[in-house]
Amino acid sequence: MAAVSPFTYTPITRKNPLTPSFTTPSKSTPSKVKPTHFLPKIKALSDPFVLQIAESLEDSIPTSSNLQKLRDSSSESLLSVSWPSRKDESFRFTDTSFIKQSDIIPVSNLKKLDFYKNLSVSEDTLLLNLTIVDGFIVDSLSQLVGLPEGVFIGSLNSIESSELTKRVLEFLPSHEKGDLFWSLNGVGSPDLVVVYVPEGCKVEGLLHLRYVSSEGSDKGSKKLPVSNPRVLVVVEKGGEIGIVEEYMSGDGDADLSYWSNSVMEIVVAEEAKVSHSYIQTQSLNSAHIKWTSVRQEKSSTYELVEVSTGGKLSRHNVHMQQVGPDTITQLSTFHLSGSDQTQDLHSKIVLDHPRGYSRQLHKCIVAHSLGQAVFDGNVQVNRYAQQTDAGQLTRSLILEPRATVNVKPNLQIIADDVKCSHGAAIYDLEEDQLFYLRARGIDLQTARQSLIISFAAEVIARFPSSDLRKKVESHVKKLLNPPVPVEKSV
Structure with a gap:
């Protein structure tokens, strides 16, 4: 009897034969399809668990011609990545087995109306509010009255202007090279929430983006419903906006199990300003993985303030790219591990042009003997980023003897006319x-x-x-x- 290769993988049978399969790269023209003799190698290099999740995500979402390019590029990237383990440098201190050992179930539709009885529109009539449940916009719980002329906040598919649609699609798919979870979001996101601020427009007040996880299994269950919210923010030259992201459980149950796999991309044009607040208080039995990717042009300003206290496994990947001179980036984050949680922040700030300015302050508290905090902060000052002023500081407070904190501050400096500093401290109350x-x-x-x-x-x-x-x-x-x-x- 012939020996069976340990790398053999039997692809999942697709419901729609016209939909691109994750076992081969999807291409628009036959001339670009890879020769068939390459297919066994592609199958051998692919991770069956990753492909199975991607297949189920693709089958659960509605078709969208506007998002097809994003989905195709994301699906192709998944062919060559595997599920992260402790052997991977970026996940050396972060255990993702909680997700891998679960039965992943994509959330494919919204809950019935009785679920929303526990939610309400913001009482503050001056606050712009958009509610996103499992990646879907819920208009009845949103409040977007009085938007300035030219500002658009809503679903990509609801944009009526062809010019605006074309402008938004210029940023899809993104040039950002994210990890496995970034690509899974690109495959499984049911919609794209667009926040667009035209040139010279300053939006008064704050835009509150409220993310609600409605589907969840009981504590101890192997089922893990997954949602993939995705938001694109484009602020044109001289524009300004303040955004508050808040992640929460729909019914306030701290024991529900679910997985929120979210992505936000922000484009800050020349002389524009974005103030970004991020609050994460999801279930202590959930997985929360978030990507924030920011592209800053000349003389722009981006400020992030974050407080993260929820999730059994919580990881925030923050990537900043300064693509113009005289750019300001400020990050202020606080993580709390008050239970047997992992709070993880991986940040990267890339400065490519002269007179860039960046400041990063990260603080965390571990108040449980089985709690863990991870900080991996990278500041990269490239050759032409002369006269850069970059500072990074991380401080951790441990309140229990067996609690764990892993910090890895990192400065990579190629330019020679710079002012850079970083510091790290871990201690108990004095x-x-x-x-x-x-x-x-x-x-x-x-x-x-x-x-x-x-x-x-x-x-x-x-x-x-x-x-x-x-x-x-x-x-x-x-x-x-x-x-x-x-x-x-x-």
């Missing part, structure tokens, strides 16, 4: 600080809470509105209430 507060009549529990909250306050204070700051601070205080041993009376 006894002299506690003593100082207690000497002034403050009890031990209150002293600990004050020091912990003040550690996070430096990032929280950078949110653009007082209401947002109060909301986030209240949430963090609720999570950070560690038990303190009762002191014995003498």
